[in-house]
Amino acid sequence: EIVLTQSPATLSLSPGERATLSCRASQSVSSYFAWYQQKPGQAPRLLIYDASNRATGIPARFSGSGSGTDFTLTISSLEPGDFAVYYCQQRADWPLTFGGGTRLEIK
Amino acid sequence: QVHLVESGGGVVQSGRSLRLSCVVSGFTFSSYGMHWVRQAPGKGLEWVAVISDDGNNKHYLDSVRGRFTISRDNSKNTLYLQMNSLRGEDTAVYYCAKGPLGGHLSYWGQGTLVTVSS
Numbered sequence: 001e002i003v004l005t006q007s008p009a010t011l012s013l014s015p016g017e018r019a020t021l022s023c024r025a026s027q028s029v030s031s032y033f034a035w036y037q038q039k040p041g042q043a044p045r046l047l048i049y050d051a052s053n054r055a056t057g058i059p060a061r062f063s064g065s066g067s068g069t070d071f072t073l074t075i076s077s078l079e080p081g082d083f084a085v086y087y088c089q090q091r092a093d094w095p096l097t098f099g100g101g102t103r104l105e106i107k
Numbered sequence: 108q109v110h111l112v113e114s115g116g117g118v119v120q121s122g123r124s125l126r127l128s129c130v131v132s133g134f135t136f137s138s139y140g141m142h143w144v145r146q147a148p149g150k151g152l153e154w155v156a157v158i159s160d161d162g163n164n165k166h167y168l169d170s171v172r173g174r175f176t177i178s179r180d181n182s183k184n185t186l187y188l189q190m191n192s193l194r195g196e197d198t199a200v201y202y203c204a205k206g207p208l209g210g211h212l213s214y215w216g217q218g219t220l221v222t223v224s225s
């Protein structure tokens with residue numbers, strides 16, 4: 001199975017700052033890659049699909065990049081509602097797998 | 108609006124069975140693949156199973172293959188997960204999600220909690 005490793009595990013930043021979250025795959029997944037946001041007590045929400053495409057209704061401050069094995073989610077200017085856990089996911093091979101998550105917390 | 112509502116969770120003894128349901132609205136259910144994803148308490152997300160729009164193609168996580176069965180009734184806009192021989196490690200919130208067979212998961216339900224007790 002394809003293992004996804006997210007870093008850092010926890011990221012402490014202030015509102016208005018730029019956040020950069022990383023995910024590395026154990027083998028190439030091409031651009032078959034997505035990012036999700038999960039707030040406490042809520043279901044995950046799709047942010048980015050196919051590595052760089054924003055899902056419906058997702059603000060432009062969220063952007064995704066990368067291909068192959070290295071991917072990045074960037075939040076250009078953090079807003080209070082952005083502090084949450086972020087997961088990456090690959091769909092290049094079965095089973096579909098998720099990364100372990102990055103917790104984005106308020107500094 | 109797209110809505111997915113799971114039900115059927117609860118507390119069940121190890122070795123017993125449970126069937127989860129997910130009723131959807133707001134999109135043409137019969138045109139989309141559907142997934143089950145679970146999340147153990149305090150842990151990350153784990154994909155469980157997927158079924159194609161017509162029900163003819165299915166894939167499973169190795170640890171549930173042979174114990175869990177995903178199915179759907181397109182006439183009722185409902186997705187199912189039959190879980191047999193449940194184990195403690197199956198304890199989790201189970202989410203249904205809309206997405207193609209090998210795709211990203213565009214909409215999620217709020218989840219239903221399954222607790223397997225010994």
